[in-house]
Amino acid sequence: MSDNILEVKNLIKHFKSKNGTLHAVDDVSFSIKRGQTLGLVGESGCGKSTIGRLILGLHQATSGEILFNGQDICKMNKKQIHDLRKDLQIIFQDPFASLNPRMSIGEIIGEPLLIYKKVKRAELDSEVRRLMDVVGLSKRFINSYPHELDGGRRQRVGIARALSLNPQFIVCDEPVSSLDVSIQAQVLNLLKDLQAEYGLTYLFITHDLSVVKYFSDKIAVMYLGQLVEIAESDELFKKTVHPYTQALLSAIPAPNIRQKMQRVKLIGELTSPIDPEPGCRFAKRCLYSQAQCVGQDLEFKDFGNSHFCSCCRADELLNTTISQ
């Protein structure tokens, strides 16, 4: 078995819409090593969540490969995907919408166990209690309903449900973005502890770079369905190549109030993902864009240390930023 638990190769997902084809995910490739965390960053609507759902087999990919332990998820039939779910789970963004309001916490956490008949009915209750303990959820909530819990506890329920089948890989789809900052830290710590304990691999989808810096081994930055930069976490923060990543990084609030920050301010809005023109999709908002940026398709350039970036002016930009 290879070192990579998950390999995504040239993944494409297009949605047909009235006005044309929506390029939700366009030619995205990355891989995740077992036991590590890949942070997938980008603004709203750039296709982060779609990638998560494609990996889970909740959407059918237009083309490309998703290799999980060497098997292609895109080519699996229903039965195989059903078996796959035991190893591949997801934690959803909104812990309220993702829990059935008419099921008690115990029923929600126990449902996957029932579906896969992992435990006997008599042992279900004790297994649910064990899972609640694992995620730090007080057992007195076992018969409560989701609306009776606060956001942090609801998200713990979602985590317990994802953990119940003992998966190897969990897609965390913005698991903390709808929580208070104080609760965010709790949930993040919990996820880290669980990773250490069970050797989990995470795909951590978020738009919050400060979260991802704390959490990930590797970071992938997306813009409008395309990967623009991917690197080891430290490397990305040290040597930021793509102008979009630079803008994102400069938007992280500084904890030190005296520290003078130069913010790269982006102008304009996300361009439409429907039938995008070839070339750099960020060009219209980029501070450094030139005529060469549009028209031709981009290629991923290697900057060493498994640092890749799609900017066609990356070399020049890198030199200028370093000289500054």
Add this chain to the structure above:
Amino acid sequence: MNTTIIPSKNQRSEIIPEKKKKSQLVSIWKRLRKNKLAVAGLVILTFIILSAAFANALFDYNTVVIQQNAADRLQPPSAKHWLGTDELGRDILARIVHGARVSIPIAFTTILIATIVGGLIGAISGYGSKRVDNIIMRIMDIFLAIPGILLSIAIVAALGPSLRNLLIAISIANIPPFARIVRASVLSIRNEEFIEAARAIGANDLRIIFKHIIPNSMAPVIVQATLCIAGSILEIAALSFIGLGIQPPAPEWGAMLSGGRQYIRYAWWICAFPGIAIMLTILSLNLLGDGLRDALDPKLKN
């Protein structure tokens, strides 16, 4: 190791007792009980159903309800006949009580049939493909274009007046609204994130429909059903009023209204009391339906 757990939490959980397992029904009942009007509706309805259930103990069918008695014709309300007598000397109270035995079971049965059939059609329409949805809903639109009462009249007139045909007619007339409501509610729920979550934990379509979609789409259906029972009682009365429903001498509220119509100037009680009976039943069902609408929402706090 785990920094997320506040140290005192585990101790606290032992102090606060675990919530008892309580079913949804208990919490719905708790919420319903707070609504005074709904409780009033429930009390009236229970009273009517109980009196219908024990009608034979209260008034004998053959000797009191349908036996004609010329000497007691058109008696006003008195100690002997609390609500007076009709043009054939029959006690009106007795006929109203026995009339409930006809109206209420028919109304409940028709709505039960309409809910199941309409619910199934609506669920298929909402969960199925766009094409299936279109075909089913256009057929329902055709039915909806015809006023319910007119549809019932047409069906009964075609099949001939009898209890069974009345049942069929009113059931069919009530299917389209149910199909619409269930479809709308399934459509809104199938895109909820918890359905996707259920799919992610490996639930199949059947489980998703029965465990996730139906429990969450029941509330508007139950409310609509209570309101439609009221409508159905009115339809039975209306069909009997024009002679297409329950046939004389069997007591039926609408038929009683229709029979007393000619005497309304000098014997108001013949029409007034069956009318009040219809009104009270419908009012109680509407009050209950409104109460259920609030009580069935699990997000409202107890």
